Amino acid sequence: MKNTTVYDCTMIEMDKHHSDRKGNITVVENGKTIPFEVKRTYYLYDVPGGGSRGAHAHKELRQLIIAAGGSFDVTLDDGNVKRTVVLNRPYQGLLVVPGIWRDLNNFSAGAVCLVLASERYDENDYIRNYQEYLKYKQSEI
Structure with missing residues (x-):
């Protein structure tokens, strides 16, 4: 998944x-709403206003990132192009494919970031250093 780009990441309504x-209800179903089976779900909350999270990439993991409440930005980076997406609607999610560096920032007060992941937690799937990430992306060329 080293050859993925920020343009492979898409919004899913x-x-x-x-x-x-x-009120409203939004339903997410494995293989129907999203293009993978959810094996792990977690959410971020109480991030200080203006705070940031993320700053890593995954080698195999796919994620659907949803602003379940409030808003925040997701900056996607493939080593060549950066793209920022604002998430602020609970019925929209950002599909992030493997091999993409992501930074989550500009959290509004009370924001809740819901993440549906294609795999269980595996520390070996993470790239947490940006310089190592760039080497990883270039190693396929």
Whole structure:
């Protein structure tokens, strides 16, 4: 997955079902709503306003990142191109493919970042140093 680019990361709009009296509901289903089976789910919250998270890449893991509440930015970087996506709607998610460096920042107060992941936690799948990431991306060429 070393040859992926920021353009391989896409926004996925999930169905939003509305009831005049009871609010909205969005459903996420394995293999139907998203193009992978969810094996791990986690969420980030109480990130100080303006704070940041992420600053890593994955070798194999795919993620759907959702602003379940509030808003934040996701900056995607493939070693050549950077692209920033604002997440602020709970019925939209950003599909992040393997081999992409990501930074999450500009969290609004009270923001909740929900992440659906294609694999269980594996420290060996992480690249946490940006210079090592650049070497990883160039090693395929």
